[in-house]
Amino acid sequence: MAAVGVQSLGWDASLAWSEEWVVAFHGYVTNWEDVAVVSPGSAANAELLLSLWSEAGRECVVRLRGEFSVVAYHRCTGRIFLARDFLGKRPLFFSRKDGGLVVASEIRQVIVGADLPRRLRPEVTIQWIAGLDPPEGATEYEGVLRVAPAAVYTLERADCSPATSTFWRAPEERDEREVDREDAKQTLGLLLRRAAQRALVGVEDVAVAVSSGLDSAALWALLCQDHPATATDGRRCSALSLVFPGLSCDEREGVRALHAWCGTKGREVDAASESPLARAAYLRERCDRLVHPMAFTIGLLAEEAARQGSRVLLTAHGPDEVLAGRFSYLADLLFQGRLAAFLRDCFSVQLRSGRRLRFVARQLVAAWRLRKPKARRPAPAWLSPQAWEAIQTRRPAQPPAGLIHSAQIRVLVSGYQAGPSLDAFEQLAASAGVEHRSPFLDQDLFDYALTLPGRVLTGGRRVKWLLRTVLEGRIPDHLRMAWKVGYETLIDRDAEPLRQKLMEATRRNPAAVLLLTAWGLDNVSLSRHTTEESLRGFRVERVLAEVGILTLETVEKRV
Secondary structure (H helix, E strand, O other): OOOOEEEEEOOOOOEEOOOOOEEEEEEEEEOHHHHHOOOOOOOOHHHHHHHHHHHHHHHHHHOOOOEEEEEEEEEOOOOOOOEEEOOOOOOEEEEEEEEEEEOOHHHHHHHHOOOOOOOOOEEEEEHOOOOOOOOOOOOOOOOOOOOOOEEEEEOOOOOOOOOEEEEOOOOOOOHHOOOOHHHHHHHHHHHHHHHHHHHHOHHHHHHHEOOOHHHHHHHHHHHHHHHHOOOOOOOOEEEEEEOOOOOOOOOOOHHHHHHHHOOOEEEEOOOOOOOOOOOHHHHHHOOOOOOOOOHHHHHHHHHHHOOOOOOOEEEOOOHHHHOOOOHHHHHHHOOOOOOHHHHHHHHHOOOOOOOOOHHHHHHHHHHHHHHHHOOOOOOOOOHHHHHHHHHHHOOOOOOOOOHHHHHHHHHHHHHHHHHHHHHHHHHHHHOOEEEEEEEEHOHHHHHHHHHHHHHHOOOOOOOOHHHHHEEEEOOOOOHHOOOOOHHEEEEEEEEEEEEEHHHOOOOOOHHHHHHHHOHHEEEEEEEEHHHHHHHHOOHHHHHHHOHHHHHHHHHHHOO
């Protein structure tokens, strides 16, 4: 069915309508050539989707690859369909008002459209602080719901509750003994290259976040292989690197070595003076969600990309979740009775620090703890029984023996889907007028990586071993085999002043300080965000008491 009207809603959003359907689309699709029922040409995404939806209905989203959120309205029946990509890279929120439905890609737009008070939901907020995934569809704000990733919501009318159908689930992990290592290496290399190519669909000028880390170096090398900085097809890829002179996390040397290897140049942005925790206000202003303070790096990179005229920013998120592998597979080997394989891998693992026998002992203890039934822990004295029960019910169940590695990886993927990070990255980049894309979150790459066992991914040596073998000869060996450099020094640098500030703000409530510091200072900034949003003041103990985490009686007793 051809569209009778098309309207652009921005650089990555469009609207199309016909006599029967109205479709709004946000994001991008990388495989229109394979699935579109009309020639893609220069047609808008919404126009292509309208034609496809008219032919195949809501099932068409299963065939789409890319990052997207969709709203489709059937004029004849009044049905409304809401859908998001398999990981939920593009946000989609909704609420109801006077029998109608308000839908938008940002929470603030829904709050204004539905005329809602801007109030946090304490019971959901505290789950973020505690590092737990919130209930599906929940957001931190009262009256605002979230469309789940990999799902299509069907509403018979605007005032009806949605019926949910899920179109993607994590595939099962294969038996390690059935996987051909050389075939896995070749297939992964092809999928990585295709994922990098797909991310360039529809763009001519793209900025790429480049560091000396393995994932980032892999992305830049793959792009340079097929689309060098002086590409003849007119596409320009430029590198942006955050550098931190004087700090242990500075990667200037590695970045320059990568450019020398690839024959390219890049722009370095000095971020050493930035304070992740102090930028909590910046994150709150630019994003609806509670986010990790290190997300400010996305904002800085997006602003720099916009200044140089790039419309798209690529970052290398993804491999840490599905391509790294976890050494929990060693416990699986024990539970399968493969003692020789367990010992062989324990003594072949490359250790960054520590003694070999200590590593082996740690793996044995971990396996014993996993096999031993978990005793129900008593609630801490400073937690209300209701809050402790809620936290316990949200914790992942103990995985079956022999499937520990698989379960852990799936918990990570579930956290990606439920967490606010992907929403936040999109909003932080969009606020600078730039579209954020994550090539390594490609669905086909994800699907394949999830089937690979931990022993194949690690090679019995190191995390990301399979990825390191794929990149042999494509990036410098000292970068390919380097250990990960973290940003902990940036947080640690700000830790002590923030601790003192917290102690002053909560001097009548030591229990609140204990709770906040128990999960690390990265979550402390979330607590500050929460407090300022809901109470307009830095009184942490009041938030926790309202949530039900702290009871006034236990606080007074402890004081």
